[in-house]
Amino acid sequence: MPCLIARPAPADARAAVVPADGYDYAELTPLSEPGRAALADEVALAIAYNGLSQAVMMVSPSDLEDFVHGFSLGAGLIESIDDIYDVRLSPHGDAIAAEVQVSSRAFWVLKQQRRQLAGTTGCGLCGVEALDQALPELPVLPSTPLPPAAHLADLRERVNTAQQIARRSGAVHAALFVDSDGEIRLCREDIGRHNALDKLVGALKRQRLDVRAGFAVVTSRCSLELIHKAVRAGLSTLVSLSAPTALTVQWARAHNLNLIHLPHRSAPRVYSPAPQAVRESRP
Known part of the structure; x- marks a missing residue:
């Protein structure tokens, strides 16, 4: 069965949980006048696969179809977005429910994962099976040349513009895709840094764009979970505006994911591949 494009959220699904733009505030100074500011929206999204509840998370209520596709892929719940047949969004009070129809193969895998994680506790992951989920086996990506340095020029400023x-409101992270010409092709934003990358991956896959013909950019801290999502999505290069952790670099190198940190006032720093491999690849 072919993958069906997710239906847009009903007109009242987002409006039901998003207040009017702007909130009044008062400055903590004598004789100050009241002001008004736009704030980032945040809603609870409950995701169920073939009627089986899987996750509830706080997200920004935009591009939710992209998020569902990207989250499903990045969490290892599906192998391809073609495993998703339909997505229906509906409001439930102050939340939104996403009913996702997936293939029988994907649903079987999902149920197996739920059985393995049955021993989790409130303080975090527990048991060998849960550790396998936190440190999963991932495919090793084909080696890909680093993007031209010119494509990183003024990238911070271009990201801010996108x-x-x-x-408008601040308080959100972003994940962007820069194409082979160095142009920002997609930008997805969310209160959650993982959510932003999930939305970007979902958009890339749903639009059938070549994820290796360019690179992804994240504005947040580059943690191990973002490496997992990038590798599962098949991205060739991940650029972070914040420094990566040591474990992140180790996993990026082990899986052939190009990892670049873009500091505020320094030249881009290539952490993966290792510096020796970068030197050997140069003519």
Whole structure:
């Protein structure tokens, strides 16, 4: 069965949980006048696969179809977005429910994972099976040349321009895709850094774009979970505006994911591949 494009959220699904733009505030100074500011939206999204509840998370209520596809892929719940047949969004009070129809193969895998994680506790993951989920086996990506340095020029400024929600309200992360010409092709924003990358991956896959013909950019801290999502999505290069952790670099190198940190006032720093491999690849 072919993958069906997710239906847009009903007109009242987002409006039901998003208040009018802007909130009144008072400055903590004598004789100050009241002001008004836009704030980032946040809703609870409950995701169920073939009627089986899987996750509830706080997200920004935009591009939710992209998020569902990207989250499902990045969490290892599906192998391809073609495993998703349909997505229906509906409001439930102050939340939104996503009913996802997936293939029988994907649903079987999902149920197996739920059985393995049955021993988790409130303090975090527990048991060998849960550790396998936290440190999963991932495919090793084909080696890909690093992007041209010119494509990273003024990237921070271009990212700021592309972040429409952040410019209006702040308090959100972004994940972007820069194409083979060095142009920002997609930008997805969310209160959660993982959510932003999930939305970007979902958009890339749903639009059938070549994820290796360019690179992804994240504005947040580059943690191990983002490496997992990038590798599962098949991205060739991940650029982070914040420094990566040591474990992140180790996993990026082990899986052939190009990892670049873009500091505020320094040249881009290539952490993966290792510096020796970068030197050997140069003519």
